Amino acid sequence: MRLVGPSGEQVGIVPLAKALELAQEYDLDLVEVAANARPPVCKLMDYGKFKYESAMKAREARKNQAHTVIKEMKLRPKIDPHDYDTKKGHVVRFLKQGDKVKITIMFRGREQSRPELGYRLLQRLAEDVQDLGFVESNPKQDGRNMIMVLGPHKKKTEAMAEARQAQEARKADAKANPGKSQNPAEAEAPSEEPAEAEAPSEEPAEA
Numbered sequence: 001m002r003l004v005g006p007s008g009e010q011v012g013i014v015p016l017a018k019a020l021e022l023a024q025e026y027d028l029d030l031v032e033v034a035a036n037a038r039p040p041v042c043k044l045m046d047y048g049k050f051k052y053e054s055a056m057k058a059r060e061a062r063k064n065q066a067h068t069v070i071k072e073m074k075l076r077p078k079i080d081p082h083d084y085d086t087k088k089g090h091v092v093r094f095l096k097q098g099d100k101v102k103i104t105i106m107f108r109g110r111e112q113s114r115p116e117l118g119y120r121l122l123q124r125l126a127e128d129v130q131d132l133g134f135v136e137s138n139p140k141q142d143g144r145n146m147i148m149v150l151g152p153h154k155k156k157t158e159a160m161a162e163a164r165q166a167q168e169a170r171k172a173d174a175k176a177n178p179g180k181s182q183n184p185a186e187a188e189a190p191s192e193e194p195a196e197a198e199a200p201s202e203e204p205a206e207a
Contacts, residue, residue, distance in 0.1 A: 077117035098159030
């Protein structure tokens with residue numbers, strides 16, 4: 001077998017008896033790491049420690065793993081400006097989170113004869129959010145609907161990391177400034193307590 005030492009150094013090709021002797025000398029385990037190699041490759045290691053470190057790495061990988069989520073947003077071809085801004089805000093939020101967004105334009109009645117309305121609306125939305133996402137799937141007709149998919153520029157893992165950093169920054173700021181008002185407007189608003197003191201009432205004043 002080809003033997004690898006505990007620090008990764010190449011010991012060379014040795015018989016099994018010699019490898020076992022070295023394992024006892026180092027108080028380590030003899031572990032086969034490449035059974036299909038010719039000759040097979042074995043390594044001297046602390047197998048218990050190896051299994052523990054492997055489990056920890058797998059656990060950390062699962063913790064940092066991000067699953068791609070596809071959100072869906074539905075619009076009408078003749079959507080009014082206020083509703084459009086609201087829907088666009090949701091799309092922006094999804095893209096910032098690193099999620100894909102499926103945009104569906106729903107046609108009804110005679111609107112089905114005007115697919116260009118839906119196409120122009122999808123183009124407008126794609127242009128409005130181009131700093132955050134890109135057109136991953138171009139608009140296409142699907143029965144009474146027209147569908148487009150937007151993909152985020154940032155990966156899910158990057159978005160999650162930024163969100164954690166922002167949360168930690170907020171916690172640090174709150175810890176450093178425990179008396180800081182959460183709403184500066186409320187902190188600056190004049191108090192009405194003196195007026196209530198001049199005109200006492202048996203009923204509590206409304207806030």
